[in-house]
Amino acid sequence: MNVAIVDDMASECDILFGLLKKYETDHKQTIQIKVFRSGRELLSDYIPGSYDVIFMDIFLNKENGVDCAIRLRQLDENVNLIFLTTSSEFGVKSYDARAADYIVKPATLERISRALQYCKIAQLQSEPTVTVTTRNQPLEISLKFILYADYQNRSSCIHLKDCIVPVFGSFAEISGQLTAYPQFMSCFKGIVVNLMEVGELFGDHLILKNGEKLPVSRRLHRQVQRQRLSLAAGSLRGEGI
Structure with missing residues (x-):
């Protein structure tokens, strides 16, 4: 706590x-x-x-x-x-x-x-979280607040619903923590998205529920689509994520 x-x-x-x-x-x-x-x-x-x-x-x-x-x-x-x-x-x-x-x-x-x-x-x-380091101190973030994580300009960031958190450490480490949960997966090089926050999926991009647009690689498109359907089916069966 x-x-x-x-x-x-x-x-x-x-x-x-x-x-x-x-x-x-x-x-x-x-x-x-x-x-x-x-x-x-x-x-x-x-x-x-x-x-x-x-x-x-x-x-x-x-x-x-x-x-x-x-x-x-x-x-x-x-x-x-x-x-x-x-x-x-x-x-x-x-x-x-x-x-x-x-x-x-x-x-x-x-x-x-x-x-x-x-x-x-x-x-x-009881809610699943990830622990990262920001501003030289550990920060525990609930998964439900995370939209996506990305790596740009040699720095990693976690995008929350309210703000962007700069994160110290390799993107591979952050990505590994997130993708350990089924609602998170890579949609493009340097981007891991929370599929529960995806509103629409198109051929080369997706639209988050907040209106933000993220690219989707051709190689990963089918996996993203399949995982979204799997998560939706799990929700309909009442399975927790």
């Missing part, structure tokens, strides 16, 4: 960090934690899917945590938000950002455990 803490008070960050590590031990669940001292720092270069849960302090120095959370929600529809506050009167306002819960300080292990239970962590953990 990837967790972010957004709080301008170092002492509060330390308390929450310690409680999350205690939760990690008690529940035998690995938790990666990153601390941000402002909402602006979190939102800078934010990549959707980076975190499963974000703990956001409402009273940030020169910032309103709820306003930051609303901007965050515009970037990431799926992240679980938990507000930290010194007053319960802000509980109703937290719903503007569709928060999973809010915790009145001081935080306790019991309150954190309850808040995490409200989050869709189990669902997120």
Whole structure:
């Protein structure tokens, strides 16, 4: 589970960090934690899917945590938000950002455990993901957010529904991770596409559901068509992908 803490008070960050590590031990669940001292720092270069849960302090120095959370929600529809506050009167306002819960300080292990239970962590953990390195840190990306991956101008990128993620490492490694799943396959040299995101397939190209056009090589066209049909048949039978 990837967790972010957004709080301008170092002492509060330390308390929450310690409680999350205690939760990690008690529940035998690995938790990666990153601390941000402002909402602006979190939102800078934010990549959707980076975190499963974000703990956001409402009273940030020169910032309103709820306003930051609303901007965050515009970037990431799926992240679980938990507000930290010194007053319960802000509980109703937290719903503007569709928060999973809010915790009145001081935080306790019991309150954190309850808040995490409200989050869709189990669902997120069960979804298949790939782990890549971007901006010198590992990033776990859910397959359902990926449109395609490509290699251009000597660099690899994963194209998500919301943004493009530059990835360090060889394209062969990235391609290998993706094509291990049946919905991903190469359609052209240096391009691996998520077939579940393909709207139409033509002789030398395909159109994604978002309208983007990708080339399809003549050699791979039949394989792409066959795999699309296989995936569609599996969906009709109710088989998971």
